[in-house]
Amino acid sequence: MSVTTLHRPAHRDALALVETAFEEGRMVTAFGRCTVDYDGRASSDLGPGDRLVVCKPDGTVLVHTDENRNPVNWQPPGCTHHAGVRDGRLRIRSVRSSPSERLDVSFRQLEQVTAYEVEDRSDLTLTGSEEDLRTRILDDPSSVEPGFRPTATERETAAGPVDIFGDDADGRPMVVELKRRRVGPSAAGQLRRYVEAVDEEFPGEDVRGILVAPSVTDRAAALLTEQDLEFVPLSPPDGGEDGSVTHD
Numbered sequence: 001m002s003v004t005t006l007h008r009p010a011h012r013d014a015l016a017l018v019e020t021a022f023e024e025g026r027m028v029t030a031f032g033r034c035t036v037d038y039d040g041r042a043s044s045d046l047g048p049g050d051r052l053v054v055c056k057p058d059g060t061v062l063v064h065t066d067e068n069r070n071p072v073n074w075q076p077p078g079c080t081h082h083a084g085v086r087d088g089r090l091r092i093r094s095v096r097s098s099p100s101e102r103l104d105v106s107f108r109q110l111e112q113v114t115a116y117e118v119e120d121r122s123d124l125t126l127t128g129s130e131e132d133l134r135t136r137i138l139d140d141p142s143s144v145e146p147g148f149r150p151t152a153t154e155r156e157t158a159a160g161p162v163d164i165f166g167d168d169a170d171g172r173p174m175v176v177e178l179k180r181r182r183v184g185p186s187a188a189g190q191l192r193r194y195v196e197a198v199d200e201e202f203p204g205e206d207v208r209g210i211l212v213a214p215s216v217t218d219r220a221a222a223l224l225t226e227q228d229l230e231f232v233p234l235s236p237p238d239g240g241e242d243g244s245v246t247h248d
Contacts, residue, residue, distance in 0.1 A: 002117035006110075011090045014113045018055075018083040018092065021115035025186035028055040028081075030092065032110040036063055036073050040101030046072065053092060053105050055081050057118075059184045059217065061094040061103055075103045078182055080219040097218045130163075130180045132236040133212065137164060137176070144176060144210060144232055145169075157197035165198075172206050173198060179213035180236050187211055188223040195229065 006017055014030070021028045030053045036046040046063075051072070054062040059079035062071040075094040079101075082093040090110060094103040134153065141148040147169025155165040164176040175198055177191045188211065195209035209229040216224070216231055224231050 003114060005112060005114040007112055009110055009113055011085045011088065011107070011110070014090050014107075014110055015083055015085050017113055017115055018090070022055070022081045022083065023186060023189045024117070025057040025190055027057060027116045027118050028114070029053065029116075030055075030090075030105075030107065030110065030113045032107045032112070034105050034107040037104045037106075038073055038102070040096075041099060044073065048108065051105075055092065055094070057184070057186055058181055059094070059096075061092075061105075063103075063105065073103060075101065078184070078217050079103075080184055080217055095219075128180065128236040130178050130236070133178050133180055133234065134163060136234070136237050137178075137212070141166070143234060144174075144212060148174065150176075157194055158200065159193040159197035162194050162198070168208060172208055173202055174208045174210060176210045176212055179211070181213070182215045182217070183211070183213050183220060184217045185219050185223050187213065187216070188220050188227065188229060191224075191229055192227050 004017060006013060018028055033048055034051055035048055038044045049065065052064040058077040060077050061075040061079065063073040064071050075096060079094045079096045082095065084091050090107040092105045137143055138150055141150055145168065148166060150164050150166040152165045153163065154161040162175050163178040166174050168174050175191065175194045177187065177194060179187055191209045191211050195207050198207045210232055211224060211229065212232045212234050214235040215233060221231065
């Protein structure tokens with residue numbers, strides 16, 4: 001597991017780490033003195049306090065104090081993370097489009113910011129895992145599209161290993177990225193980096209990038225379209241998540 005930690009960072013340094021982590025699909029924790037504002041089905045404001053904020057790659061945000069097991073505020077999976085510096089403060093924003101909700105955390109002082117590249121190996125032994133999704137596609141390549149011909153799995157590129165690599169019916173290289181859960185913008189960025197790396201290996205070829213997942217957020221769908229990438233809705237067999245989100 002790769003971990004990057006900044007202790008008492010300047011806000012600009014913290015912003016650089018957080019933005020990169022969001023783009024690369026890493027989990028982020030930030031601890032410091034902050035305010036929290038929520039607007040959605042209701043509105044709430046938390047004044048200055050020392051809090052731990054956890055931003056997960058699936059869009060979840062949790063805001064914890066030093067009491068109780070439940071967060072004092074949170075956003076569910078499927079939200080989109082943003083970060084910026086304004087008025088001398090690091091701001092982390094979580095946005096959901098349906099229903100419309102926004103959570104803003106503004107850090108006046110940061111004690112620590114950490115980005116984690118987390119890989120939960122237990123997923124590989126669970127029914128409905130990413131490996132199950134890979135097997136489903138290898139058993140029936142037409143589930144991605146008719147004529148798809150897989151030629152390699154975990155194919156190494158300059159940007160990292162591609163889940164499934166192959167050719168479409170017209171012989172064009174295809175990069176297929178698999179996700180077992182509903183995903184956000186970071187997955188689109190990851191797929192784009194893989195396509196760019198394969199483009200360098202096949203100059204002049206029209207390399208296609210396909211994201212396969214149960215569902216994607218609105219922002220992820222927009223990014224895929226902007227970057228000329230494609231999405232195929234497909235879940236792992238026997239228990240794959242349907243991508244729905246709830247906010248109890």
